[in-house]
Amino acid sequence: MQTVNKVDHISYTEFIAEHVNKRNPVVFKNASKVWGQHTFGPDFFSAHFGNYKKEFEGKMYTINEILELTLKSTPKNPAPYPITFELPYDIPGFMEHINPIHMNYATPNWFDSKIFPYGRFGKNINLFFGGQGNQYSLHKDFYHTNAWITQLYGEKKFILFPGEQDEFLYAGKKGYSNFLSPVNILDPDLQKYPLYKNARSVEVTLQPGETIFVPNGVWHTTVAPGQNISLIFDQMNATNYSAWLTDMYNIKKQKSQTGAIVNYGFALAAGMICKLKGLVKTSS
Numbered sequence: 631m632q633t634v635n636k637v638d639h640i641s642y643t644e645f646i647a648e649h650v651n652k653r654n655p656v657v658f659k660n661a662s663k664v665w666g667q668h669t670f671g672p673d674f675f676s677a678h679f680g681n682y683k684k685e686f687e688g689k690m691y692t693i694n695e696i697l698e699l700t701l702k703s704t705p706k707n708p709a710p711y712p713i714t715f716e717l718p719y720d721i722p723g724f725m726e727h728i729n730p731i732h733m734n735y736a737t738p739n740w741f742d743s744k745i746f747p748y749g750r751f752g753k754n755i756n757l758f759f760g761g762q763g764n765q766y767s768l769h770k771d772f773y774h775t776n777a778w779i780t781q782l783y784g785e786k787k788f789i790l791f792p793g794e795q796d797e798f799l800y801a802g803k804k805g806y807s808n809f810l811s812p813v814n815i816l817d818p819d820l821q822k823y824p825l826y827k828n829a830r831s832v833e834v835t836l837q838p839g840e841t842i843f844v845p846n847g848v849w850h851t852t853v854a855p856g857q858n859i860s861l862i863f864d865q866m867n868a869t870n871y872s873a874w875l876t877d878m879y880n881i882k883k884q885k886s887q888t889g890a891i892v893n894y895g896f897a898l899a900a901g902m903i904c905k906l907k908g909l910v911k912t913s914s
């Protein structure tokens with residue numbers, strides 16, 4: 631099984647050339663050290679935010695309860711996952727601990743602009759608590775955003791399918807379904823999905839403090855070997871803007887053609903503003 635390179639102190643220029651431009655995933659061993667303290671475990675979250683709550687499938691959970699559940703989690707009886715904390719709203723006090731969130735690599739990020747409403751069109755900053763046996767679905771991130779995932783505590787295994795593999799993973803043809811795969815990669819049904827045998831995956835286990843860059847359009851999923859906490863945020867800029875724009879239109883079109891045109895107009899204007907701001911910045 632091939633793996634994803636782990637790098638230490640790579641330059642920003644090299645990162646852009648080798649990973650952004652080639653849409654080649656990479657793991658940063660130390661990028662999150664720019665935050666000062668860069669790992670945050672159950673004791674930290676329990677002490678500072680233990681009573682903060684989030685709803686999941688109709689039930690409210692406090693962070694303390696989630697920590698208990700993820701500690702007890704087993705593959706047979708996994709904790710609920712992913713209970714998604716929208717950090718800027720649900721735990722705003724944590725944001726100061728992860729500053730600058732871009733770690734000097736995830737930049738520029740047009741989602742920093744207030745023009746883009748939080749929680750829509752792929753703009754998210756999430757915290758996930760997981761336990762042994764927790765598994766994510768196999769997907770590409772909606773709207774072709776780049777994903778940045780840092781292990782704040784514990785380990786998490788990532789399985790990625792770089793390049794274009796929609797056909798082998800049986801991506802749906804329209805709207806959101808195009809970003810989801812029905813194949814259970816831990817136990818693939820080759821009768822039903824024979825082309826899966828052509829799929830090529832790479833695997834890597836993130837250690838505490840490490841960050842993975844998942845380029846836009848790359849299929850991925852995760853499996854947790856034990857209790858862990860991850861920070862996940864999305865990035866969009868000139869390099870993935872046109873793919874983002876196409877998704878905006880296609881996803882919205884599933885519901886309404888008029889809505890799609892309105893969204894497209896908004897997205898064009900917002901993109902133009904970000905591009906112009908970028909120009910002003912580089913010429914000043």
Ligand SMILES: O=C(O)CCC(=O)C(=O)O
Nearest residue numbers: 758766771779852860862
């Ligand atoms: O951390 C995980 O389990 C997967 C997160 C992810 O891929 C996502 O939020 O899009």
Ligand SMILES: [Fe+2]
Nearest residue numbers: 770771777850
């Ligand atoms: Fe994802």
